[in-house]
Amino acid sequence: MNSIDRILEGQMLDESAWLEIGEFCAYLQVDRHWVVELVDAGVIEPRGPAPESWSFPASALVRARATARLVDDLGVNLAGVALILDLIEERRRLEHRLDELERLLER
Amino acid sequence: MTADGHVLVKPRTLRVSIPAGVTDGQQIRLAGQGSPGIGGGPAGDLFLEVMIRSHRLFKAEGRDVTLTLPVAPWEAALGETVAVPTLGGSVDMKLPAGAHAGQKLRLRGRGLPGQPPGDQFVLLKIVLPPDSPRARQLFEQMKREVPFDPRADLGQ
Numbered sequence: 698m699n700s701i702d703r704i705l706e707g708q709m710l711d712e713s714a715w716l717e718i719g720e721f722c723a724y725l726q727v728d729r730h731w732v733v734e735l736v737d738a739g740v741i742e743p744r745g746p747a748p749e750s751w752s753f754p755a756s757a758l759v760r761a762r763a764t765a766r767l768v769d770d771l772g773v774n775l776a777g778v779a780l781i782l783d784l785i786e787e788r789r790r791l792e793h794r795l796d797e798l799e800r801l802l803e804r
Numbered sequence: 805m806t807a808d809g810h811v812l813v814k815p816r817t818l819r820v821s822i823p824a825g826v827t828d829g830q831q832i833r834l835a836g837q838g839s840p841g842i843g844g845g846p847a848g849d850l851f852l853e854v855m856i857r858s859h860r861l862f863k864a865e866g867r868d869v870t871l872t873l874p875v876a877p878w879e880a881a882l883g884e885t886v887a888v889p890t891l892g893g894s895v896d897m898k899l900p901a902g903a904h905a906g907q908k909l910r911l912r913g914r915g916l917p918g919q920p921p922g923d924q925f926v927l928l929k930i931v932l933p934p935d936s937p938r939a940r941q942l943f944e945q946m947k948r949e950v951p952f953d954p955r956a957d958l959g960q
Contacts, residue, residue: 704820705819705820705821705834707820707821707833707834707852708832708833709823710832710833710851711830711918726848755830755831759853796858797863797865800858
């Protein structure tokens with residue numbers, strides 16, 4: 698069977714999906730120390746008291762991946778990354794709101 | 805990765821079933837569909853980030869959807885039952901008598917599926933019938949017989 702004929706079933710990572718730190722590192726293929734650095738810099742926020750019991754929302758995967766690109770490709774430091782990601786998210790939220798308002802005006 | 809250590813990029817197309825209730829910004833993890841491991845190791849996972857394209861009728865926000873529903877002035881005034889499109893097909897909705905433009909009505913549980921499912925909000929938009937001698941005649945009659953100043957609150 699051609700691979701394009703096969704329909705893949707994926708795992709949905711919604712807001713109810715919290716990932717244990719081991720799973721989080723495995724998904725990102727990164728070292729635990731790097732994740733601790735991201736938390737210390739305020740890039741991602743864990744749930745739980747100590748690193749070994751931390752878990753992360755699935756949305757932290759997106760932020761962690763974006764961090765890797767900003768650090769590796771642009772040489773941004775982690776404090777800068779946290780600020781950039783917050784601004785990108787805020788911009789997205791505003792774009793969304795603007796779309797909504799423009800649609801209301803069109804009607 | 806080639807034997808001499810170069811990275812080869814080979815695009816491929818996959819058919820993926822989209823789980824019901826997925827919302828904007830969520831991810832779908834496809835185990836083993838990522839890049840092959842180093843030295844013949846197992847492949848990583850492929851993560852898809854979902855972006856919901858806006859729809860002509862429905863606007864999704866999280867699991868809630870909003871639809872703007874055009875209604876005739878008499879449907880709003882009298883509180884008629886009207887057919888409303890929802891994601892699961894058309895449903896009948898009774899408008900409250902005296903409904904006004906911009907009023908938002910809620911159809912509980914008619915949004916995107918999930919635990920709990922979202923709601924559908926119906927935003928009322930009052931539209932006038934096309935201009936015709938008969939419509940004009942009836943509006944003239946209302947003008948004469950229904951005392952109403954829509955700008956009374958403006959205090960002018």
